Amino acid sequence: MRAISKTFGGTTALSGLELSVAPGEFVTVVGPSGCGKSTLFNIVAGLEEPDAGGILRFEGQSCHAAELLGRVSFMPQRDLLLPWRNVVDNAILALEVEGAPRKEARARALRMLPEFGLAGFETQYPHQLSGGMRQRVALMRTFLFERDLMLLDEPFGALDALTRAMMQRWLLDVWQKYRRTILFITHDVDEAIFLGDRVLVMTARPGAVKLEQAIDLPRPRRPDVVTSPEFIRLKRTLLETIEEESMKSFRSAEAPKVSQ
């Protein structure tokens, strides 16, 4: 995958947005709420078409968003596990849709279970699992659907702070091992810096990329990196930018009320 850039017109969620992700790169996206992050993801996942005039390139070839269906592994905010399927069968859902034989898919999933901290839970059903575990099952489903680009939409948003920190470190380990290309949405600046090679800050609606910040913290990153001066400096820059955009979207939301 080389470059994705797209342009929109009108009052829609995104306008003139441009971004590219290099192979093996971990890019995080932060922005004020309602900046069209999710719209961006839906386009990259192939669920929504950009307006005419938008240019989408995947692996060096221009394409329609719909052609991306089945080519990008997508993980939405909620785990969306199917309650009638146990851990293994939930994890292999995407493989099954692809037409892989169930037996083979299950064997692959079983081999992966320990790495996702799910060993011994293969026959449990989602309602028997904790939030963190459910999220790991969903991540495993995303990882098993081997695609060049992984899209993670606030995957840890619903978890408590401790579980979340643990999951972040764990995700970095797994990413370093498999070297997938990841585009990761979050509203948590710490998370964005801790995980990413690059952080993109989006503008208030209509969304575009406001700032692109390379994160050159050494890897592997240890939990205490968040207190390093370098980290704090990056965080300050990013927070200032986000603050500015949040105020903008706040004002534009207030404006109609004021005029009444």
Added chain:
Amino acid sequence: MAAPKAGSAARAQWMARAGGLGRLVLGLAIAALVWEGSVLLFGIRPHYLPKLSTILQAIATTPKPYVDGFLRTLAETLIGFVAGGAFGIAMGIVFFRVRALREMVFPIFIVSQTIPVIAFGALVVLWFGNTLLAKAVIAFYLTFFPVAVNTLLGLESVDRQQVALMRSFGASRWQLLARLQFPTALPHIFVALRLASSLSLVGAIVGEWFGDTTGLGVLLLQAMYNENVVSIWATLLVSALLGTGFYAVVAAAERRLVFWGAEQ
């Protein structure tokens, strides 16, 4: 993270179920005692309420009509239920998929359900005569509609994000239906099937009133004309047994198939 203790959980569940069954039997026994005792105590005339023991004795001395009637009515009920359930589910899926067809046919379905079952029964007997099929058709008529409505409702209750996720995997419409939409609809479908299990019995019994020689409905009618109170009560008990048993089977199937409950 502790290893799951599936064994002890299953045992606890079994114990709970056995305890529930024990209480059910106890409740029935108390009800039977109250019945028997109050008839004796208050001297209720057998014309209004015979003793339970008299009724059970009547069944025990001439079991044949009751057994035959039970089996016959069971067959009619089952055929109507299975056909109505299958047709209802199929129509629910078709209405879900083909909007135009829903707008064309659904109103006709509703009109069909406003026709009193007695009027419809007369017509069915004209068409099919006094056959087993005629009763099954009436049971079918009462069954298919709630199943179709709930199937449609269940299919439409599917989470849109879940659909988006499946599509991002490249799922076809058929895969969406089989792997996501139909399982999501199952709990709704079972609500209708439980309702349909009692409705199909009503359909079968009403159907028998239009004329037949065996069946619980026939027994009821004969007992009524002969003012045989004991026979009316006996038939009632047998019908209750059939209805409850059938309902229990459907509910058990539901527990097995929709084990995840009302999650989400």
